Amino acid sequence: MPDxxxxxxxxxxLVTTPLTQAYWQAASEGRLLLQRCLxxxxxxxxxxxxxxxxxxxxxxxxxxxxxxxxxxxxxxxxPGHPAWLEEAPYTIAIIExxxxxxxxxxxxxxxxxxxxxxxxxxxxxRDGIHRFEVIREG
Amino acid sequence: xxxxxxxxxxxxSYTRHPSPxxxxxxxxxxxxxxxxxxxxxxxxxxxxxxxxxxxxxxxHAIDLAWRMGLKVRWLMQDTNGGASAGNLLQHxxxxxEAGAASAIVLVAGDRMDAAAFEKLVTRYNRATEEHLSPLxxxxxxxxxxxxxxxxxxxRGLEPADYGRIAVAQRSWAGLNPGAVYRQPLSLEExxxxxxxxxxxxxxxxxxxxxxxxxxxxVADDRATGMPRARVLGVTSSFNRDDQGxxxxxxGVAESADAAWQSTGVAPSDIDVLSVYDDYPxxxxxxxxxxxxxxxxxxxxxxxxxVATRDYALNTSGGQLSAGQAGSAGGMHGLxxxxxxxxxxxxxxxAAKARIGAVTGYGMVLYRYGSCGNVTVLEAAA
Ligand SMILES: [Zn+2]
Numbered sequence: 001m002p003d004x005x006x007x008x009x010x011x012x013x014l015v016t017t018p019l020t021q022a023y024w025q026a027a028s029e030g031r032l033l034l035q036r037c038l039x040x041x042x043x044x045x046x047x048x049x050x051x052x053x054x055x056x057x058x059x060x061x062x063x064x065x066x067x068x069x070x071x072x073x074x075x076x077x078x079p080g081h082p083a084w085l086e087e088a089p090y091t092i093a094i095i096e097x098x099x100x101x102x103x104x105x106x107x108x109x110x111x112x113x114x115x116x117x118x119x120x121x122x123x124x125x126r127d128g129i130h131r132f133e134v135i136r137e138g
Numbered sequence: 139x140x141x142x143x144x145x146x147x148x149x150x151s152y153t154r155h156p157s158p159x160x161x162x163x164x165x166x167x168x169x170x171x172x173x174x175x176x177x178x179x180x181x182x183x184x185x186x187x188x189x190x191x192x193x194x195x196x197x198h199a200i201d202l203a204w205r206m207g208l209k210v211r212w213l214m215q216d217t218n219g220g221a222s223a224g225n226l227l228q229h230x231x232x233x234x235e236a237g238a239a240s241a242i243v244l245v246a247g248d249r250m251d252a253a254a255f256e257k258l259v260t261r262y263n264r265a266t267e268e269h270l271s272p273l274x275x276x277x278x279x280x281x282x283x284x285x286x287x288x289x290x291x292x293r294g295l296e297p298a299d300y301g302r303i304a305v306a307q308r309s310w311a312g313l314n315p316g317a318v319y320r321q322p323l324s325l326e327e328x329x330x331x332x333x334x335x336x337x338x339x340x341x342x343x344x345x346x347x348x349x350x351x352x353x354x355x356v357a358d359d360r361a362t363g364m365p366r367a368r369v370l371g372v373t374s375s376f377n378r379d380d381q382g383x384x385x386x387x388x389g390v391a392e393s394a395d396a397a398w399q400s401t402g403v404a405p406s407d408i409d410v411l412s413v414y415d416d417y418p419x420x421x422x423x424x425x426x427x428x429x430x431x432x433x434x435x436x437x438x439x440x441x442x443x444v445a446t447r448d449y450a451l452n453t454s455g456g457q458l459s460a461g462q463a464g465s466a467g468g469m470h471g472l473x474x475x476x477x478x479x480x481x482x483x484x485x486x487x488a489a490k491a492r493i494g495a496v497t498g499y500g501m502v503l504y505r506y507g508s509c510g511n512v513t514v515l516e517a518a519a
Contacts, residue, residue, distance in 0.1 A: 012260040012271040020268055046269055052380055072284040078334045080259050080277025092273060092280050094505070102382075104281075104505065106273050129272045 011083040014127060022061065023047050028128030032121050034064040034099055045101035066121030068097040068132070075111045095119055095132060107132045142231045143366040143518065146354040147476035148172035150247070152318050152461040156348035162193045162249040167206050169350035170245050177354040178364075179241060184354075186212035186239030188230060190222035190246040190465045193254050212239035220414050220500025221374070221389075222246055223351075223468035224511030228372035230355045240357050247350020248464025255346050258464070265504045278416070278502050279343055283335035285385045285506055286419040290337075292386060293422070293433050297337055300418035301328040302445040304341045304458055307415070309447060311455025313486035318347055318461040342417055347461030351469035353476065358518075367479040367494065367515040371401040374511040381504045388420070389510025390497050391427040397495075397512040398429070405429040409490045410478040411449070412471025414499035415456040420507075424497050425451075428512070450488040453478060468498040472513065479517040492517050 016024050023046065026033040035044045037051035038058035045064075050057050073093035079085055090110045096102050106129070107113050108122065113134060122133040150168045153160075166189065174181050187210045189199045199215040212233045216222040223246055230242045248254065259277035261267050270276070289295060305325055311317035323341060331340035358368060373396040375389030398404060405428055413424045422440075425431050431439040443449040454460045454474040457467050475494035477483045483491075494515040501509045 012267075012274070012276065014272050015267045017264070017268070046265075072287050074280050074283035074287070074338075075336045076280050076283075076334075077336070078279075078332065079274060080279055081256060081271070081274065084274040084276060087274060090274075092275050092284075094284060104270065104273060104275060127272055 009083040011127070012081060014129070019047050019049060024128065026063070027130050028124055030121065030124055032064040032066045032130060033061050034097070034101065035059045035061055043099040043101055045097070045103050065098045068095040068119055070107065070113055070115055070117040070119060071096050071102060072115060073107065073113050093132070105130050105132050107134065109134070141358055142234045142355050143358045143361045143368045144353050144355055144476050144515070145361050145364050145366045146173045146177035147352070147473040148176060149316055149351045149470065149473050150349045152316060152347040152349035152463055154318055154345060154347055154461070156249050156251055160249055160348060162191055162247070163197070163202065163205060165249055165348060165350045166191060166202060166245050166247050169247055169352035170206060170243055173243055173352035173354050179354065181208060184208055184241050184243050185210050186230065186233055186242030188214035188216065188226040188242065188244045190216040190218070190226060191248055192219070192258055192464050193248045193250070210239070212242065218501055218509050219465050220416060220468045220507065221498035221509035221511055222465055223472045224372055224496070224498035224513050225374060225509070227353075227355065227369065227472070227513060228374055228511070231369050231372060234355065234357050240360065242355045243352060244355065244469070245350055245352040246469040247466040249348045250346045250464045251348070263503065269504065279338055280335040281502060281505055282417045282419060283338045286337055286417065288384055289386055289419050289422060293436055295422065295437055297329075298325065299437050299440050300342060301325050302440050303418040303421050304328055306445050306447055307452050307456045308459045310453050310486055311459035313484070314454050314460060315484070317455040317459050318345060319455070319459045338417065341458070344416055344457045344462040347463050349461065349463035349466060351463070351466045351473045353469070353472060363519065365480045365519045367476045368518045370403060370514040370516050371397050372511060372513045373397045373400065374509070377508050378510075381506065381508065385506030386423055388423055388427050388499055388507060390424045390499060390512060391510070393510050393512040394428045397514050401514045403493060403514050407493045408495045409450060409492055410453065410475050410488050410494045411451050412454070412456070412475050412496045413452060414468060414471060414497050415452055415458050416462070416467065416499070418458070420499060421452070424499060427510075428495070428497065450478070450491070453483065453486045453488065468500065472496045475515060479515055
């Protein structure tokens with residue numbers, strides 16, 4: 001059955017758990033939620049019930065700056081799922097956030113990214129997922 | 139002193155497109171039956187059973203044992219994909235040492251059609267389902283594309299080095315009647331193939347197949363006089379770095395250190411080697427992790443020893459050419475090394491096949507595989 005996008009293959013939908021509900025809600029509002037450990041100061045992504053470093057349960061969520069740097073990336077021409085074929089080619093990168101954690105995310109413009117590029121959080125995509133864009137000098 | 143030996147190793151035919159009547163149960167049962175027949179044992183003598191399968195649900199090991207009429211006193215199910223064979227074997231050896239069982243059959247495999255594959259790649263685990271699939275980042279290709287780029291930068295490799303691994307494995311596959319892709323592949327054809335996720339091209343990615351592999355493990359003193367692969371050691375590593383590193387060093391590194399220490403075998407003693415080859419970059423990573431070749435010497439080693447097939451590496455053609463039968467990926471390499479040590483490898487038989495090693499690698503949690511293991515085997519008769 002065609003989904004909202006008109007594609008004949010349904011797109012894998014967003015799945016949330018009680019632990020990640022607030023995270024994805026923030027994403028759809030263009031915010032990137034990170035966690036900070038109140039005991040050791042470690043920042044972590046993505047949401048967990050404890051600090052993965054010191055095992056403290058005192059972790060609080062905060063809005064990340066949304067700024068980071070491209071560590072590495074790939075331009076995808078043949079997606080692993082047929083629902084994303086219409087999106088190709090697009091770019092997925094590992095981004096090192098200012099706060100420290102690394103996350104995987106889509107970066108625009110497609111196929112025009114280089115390692116070391118500075119990026120910032122852009123408006124979410126139509127599914128409410130984080131999307132980053134390259135900050136061009138000047 | 140080795141307590142356990144592998145006395146039989148089977149592989150069903152691998153098929154790209156399974157017939158509608160094929161099921162996961164049937165393909166697993168076929169591999170089990172072939173292995174037990176080959177061992178010379180009767181199924182009533184089997185008292186231990188272990189399985190790994192992505193597509194067995196809603197069934198579990200006990201359902202499979204019941205359907206096959208296996209009455210056992212040791213039962214195990216493993217969930218670690220490409221690391222499952224090593225993990226099952228490690229526990230099976232311990233069970234035999236402890237007297238919990240004396241003859242164990244281990245099997246791994248899947249019926250992998252397009253629907254099963256899509257489900258697997260979008261719902262592999264919570265992190266995939268929640269944090270990768272919607273990006274959209276479905277399936278491991280893009281993750282290992284980025285890993286390959288990092289590896290090229292760090293170890294001074296070029297795209298042709300990866301191509302040479304794929305081409306060499308295809309040459310080995312030409313000697314393996316069980317491989318799904320056997321026609322020769324040239325480096326030109328490798329480069330001409332469509333890009334999947336830069337820098338990975340089609341022949342850097344494993345073809346998904348339906349099939350299963352199985353082995354029979356017995357107490358070594360029960361196997362005297364039989365051509366067999368004595369298990370000198372199985373060592374494992376799980377979640378070595380919380381997915382916080384760059385993925386270029388795998389759990390095989392710690393497993394190998396422990397393996398060489400506990401078995402007294404050195405990497406240079408290996409005659410035949412199966413390395414978990416979900417991508418050529420992971421072949422490179424594990425050759426380095428094992429200590430078979432130093433990272434700085436990798437390119438020369440690929441050109442002079444791998445491409446020439448002077449080194450007996452992934453002699454079945456590996457998963458890249460023989461096919462990846464879901465969770466049988468790790469057991470495929472084990473079966474091949476056992477065949478080599480039992481001198482049953484036909485046209486691809488290595489002249490010298492006394493010491494064999496097998497690696498397992500897998501379970502991408504967020505960015506790269508989190509499980510690694512090393513099995514060291516010795517030919518005996
Ligand atoms: Zn902490």
